[in-house]
Amino acid sequence: MAQRLPLILFALVMAAIPFIPTMPPFWIVLLDNIGLSALVAMGLVLLTGVGGLTSFGQAAFCGFGAYTTAVLTTAYGLSPWLTLPLSLVVSGVFAVALGLITVRLSGHYLPLGTIAWGLGLFYLFSKLEFLGRNDGISAIPPLAIGPLKMIDPDTIYFAIWTAVILCALLTMNLLDSRTGRAIRALRRGHVAAEAFGIQPPRTKLLVFIYAAVLAGLSGWLYAHFQRAVNPTPFGAQAGIEYLFVAVVGGAGYVWGGVLGAAIVVVLKEVLQDYLPVLFHGEGQLETIVFGMMLVALLQLAPNGVWPWLVRLLPFKPGPKAIDPSLVLPPRRKPAAIDDSLLIVDHARKEFGGVIAVNDVSFDVGTREIVALIGPNGAGKSTTFNLITGMLSLSAGTISVSGKVFKSAKPQDITKLGVSRTFQHVKLVADMTVLENVAIGAHLRGHAGAIKSLLRLDRSDEARLLAEAMRQIERVGLADQAHMLAGNLSLGQQRIVEIARALCADPALLLLDEPAAGLRHMEKQQLASLLRSLRDGGMSVLLVEHDMGFVMGLADRVVVLDFGTRIAEGRPDAIKANPDVIRAYLGGAP
Numbered sequence: 001m002a003q004r005l006p007l008i009l010f011a012l013v014m015a016a017i018p019f020i021p022t023m024p025p026f027w028i029v030l031l032d033n034i035g036l037s038a039l040v041a042m043g044l045v046l047l048t049g050v051g052g053l054t055s056f057g058q059a060a061f062c063g064f065g066a067y068t069t070a071v072l073t074t075a076y077g078l079s080p081w082l083t084l085p086l087s088l089v090v091s092g093v094f095a096v097a098l099g100l101i102t103v104r105l106s107g108h109y110l111p112l113g114t115i116a117w118g119l120g121l122f123y124l125f126s127k128l129e130f131l132g133r134n135d136g137i138s139a140i141p142p143l144a145i146g147p148l149k150m151i152d153p154d155t156i157y158f159a160i161w162t163a164v165i166l167c168a169l170l171t172m173n174l175l176d177s178r179t180g181r182a183i184r185a186l187r188r189g190h191v192a193a194e195a196f197g198i199q200p201p202r203t204k205l206l207v208f209i210y211a212a213v214l215a216g217l218s219g220w221l222y223a224h225f226q227r228a229v230n231p232t233p234f235g236a237q238a239g240i241e242y243l244f245v246a247v248v249g250g251a252g253y254v255w256g257g258v259l260g261a262a263i264v265v266v267l268k269e270v271l272q273d274y275l276p277v278l279f280h281g282e283g284q285l286e287t288i289v290f291g292m293m294l295v296a297l298l299q300l301a302p303n304g305v306w307p308w309l310v311r312l313l314p315f316k317p318g319p320k321a322i323d324p325s326l327v328l329p330p331r332r333k334p335a336a337i338d339d340s341l342l343i344v345d346h347a348r349k350e351f352g353g354v355i356a357v358n359d360v361s362f363d364v365g366t367r368e369i370v371a372l373i374g375p376n377g378a379g380k381s382t383t384f385n386l387i388t389g390m391l392s393l394s395a396g397t398i399s400v401s402g403k404v405f406k407s408a409k410p411q412d413i414t415k416l417g418v419s420r421t422f423q424h425v426k427l428v429a430d431m432t433v434l435e436n437v438a439i440g441a442h443l444r445g446h447a448g449a450i451k452s453l454l455r456l457d458r459s460d461e462a463r464l465l466a467e468a469m470r471q472i473e474r475v476g477l478a479d480q481a482h483m484l485a486g487n488l489s490l491g492q493q494r495i496v497e498i499a500r501a502l503c504a505d506p507a508l509l510l511l512d513e514p515a516a517g518l519r520h521m522e523k524q525q526l527a528s529l530l531r532s533l534r535d536g537g538m539s540v541l542l543v544e545h546d547m548g549f550v551m552g553l554a555d556r557v558v559v560l561d562f563g564t565r566i567a568e569g570r571p572d573a574i575k576a577n578p579d580v581i582r583a584y585l586g587g588a589p
């Protein structure tokens with residue numbers, strides 16, 4: 001409840017505003033416009049700020065919402081309350097169709113794709129006869145509750161701001177959940193997300209639909225507020241402006257969308273009113289000044305105004321409460337075959353003319369720590385990527401717990417009980433250590449987006465967080481659990497990755513250079529942690545350049561050179577092996 005206090009206070013203030021006797025009616029109109037814009041921006045926060053998918057085309061989804069209700073209420077006489085779900089469904093269905101194509105685009109192609117369909121849909125709205133072409137549709141009935149018709153700006157105000165507050169609540173619920181973590185994980189790229197069972201295309205499509213539905217809701221309200229629609233507010237320029245709103249307010253924050261809407265709507269209004277007076281009606285000066293002010297604002301607050309403002313607010317979110325008594329059921333571990341959990345059998349990987357891995361074979365048994373060593377470019381990371389499904393084999397096979405594959409998706413390998421860390425740390429810097437580690441337990445949770453939106457996921461979520469905390473304590477980072485991962489040292493971030501991997505309850509742990517960046521004491525602690533994991537029944541395969549660390553820890557060592565396995569054996573034998581000394585150890589520092 002205390003968590004929701006700022007929202008309740010905000011709702012009370014917004015509810016009281018129309019009753020202030022001296023409130024100029026025009027301000028209420030401005031607040032209505034801010035609310036409409038905030039709904040679209042909130043979707044963009046999730047899509048662009050949190051999910052990393054830049055869209056210039058959101059105005060088109062407002063158009064779907066607005067035109068759906070305009071047609072159905074004027075041509076078919078349907079009640080606006082009936083057209084509300086239909087407007088949202090139409091926006092959502094178009095989002096599925098456009099999203100299926102768009103979310104697969106990457107880099108510059110994604111925003112370009114959204115501009116393309118933003119432009120295309122604008123022309124569609126202005127050319128279709130039944131949508132009234134350029135003139136649009138007028139005489140749209142107002143919203144009404146019984147005899148109360150929401151004709152004035154100060155009555156529809158309540159509908160608009162109820163929608164804004166409700167959507168803010170739902171969006172915050174979604175972000176504070178297993179699904180929300182999956183969305184936030186996407187911003188760090190697909191690789192880490194996929195390694196823990198998150199399905200990026202599906203998650204992106206979900207965000208895409210959610211943002212479109214919010215825009216559709218804004219369009220529906222707009223149609224009944226203006227009582228007329230035409231294509232202009234749903235064109236590419238409006239799409240760009242919505243993105244501006246989100247970025248100015250703070251694209252990573254739900255309330256950034258609302259604040260951005262307030263800044264942009266008020267700024268435009270003030271400039272439109274005062275600049276022509278100051279400059280005697282000269283040209284389109286307000287557009288130029290508006291653009292310059294937004295650029296200046298972004299220079300001052302590159303992450304948007306919300307995070308800057310939040311530092312001044314008295315409410316600070318406390319750390320998440322964790323109930324240590326909650327436990328997640330262990331994952332069903334697949335059985336090892338002939339005591340081997342992992343069998344790499346004549347694995348080969350060619351990149352064009354480069355043979356990165358050349359018929360390499362080795363295995364990892366149960367309760368065993370195996371180290372994969374070799375000079376730079378020997379093929380260690382490529383072998384790791386073959387095992388984890390990030391690369392497909394050119395020849396040979398890999399089997400995990402008896403399941404043989406040539407190419408498998410990372411999510412499928414994770415489901416077989418394999419969990420990994422990365423050579424280049426892949427944490428979400430602006431998420432806490434606890435939230436990052438909880439991503440590791442993604443496949444152990446079950447609550448989906450709908451449950452998260454409605455807050456029906458709390459017991460599932462509490463168990464996931466309790467498990468994440470347990471793993472953080474296990475690796476010795478309890479004091480850092482509520483810190484942002486990006487504020488930790490590189491060595492600590494590597495340990496956080498291990499906690500995240502452990503959160504998946506793996507049978508086989510793959511560690512890519514876990515000791516890099518660690519101090520001597522930290523390495524010793526890591527070695528004793530890995531030994532205790534092995535003694536507890538886990539198998540570990542690690543790539544590492546620190547020979548002191550490897551030789552004191554590994555049960556068996558596999559040595560690669562130029563993609564070929566040149567030796568395999570116990571650490572003492574490897575240290576004395578002349579081929580290994582020549583290829584690697586002799587040159588090792």
Ligand SMILES: Nc1ncnc2c1ncn2[C@@H]1O[C@H](COP(=O)(O)OP(=O)(O)OP(=O)(O)O)[C@@H](O)[C@H]1O
Nearest residue numbers: 351354355356374375376377378379380381382383
């Ligand atoms: N995607 C790729 N395309 C082309 N060549 C690649 C690719 N990935 C790796 N290679 C090449 O394959 C070889 C093995 O690289 P890999 O990164 O697996 O070595 P490594 O043993 O992990 O090296 P390091 O210790 O430096 O991380 C190198 O010659 C590398 O240039």
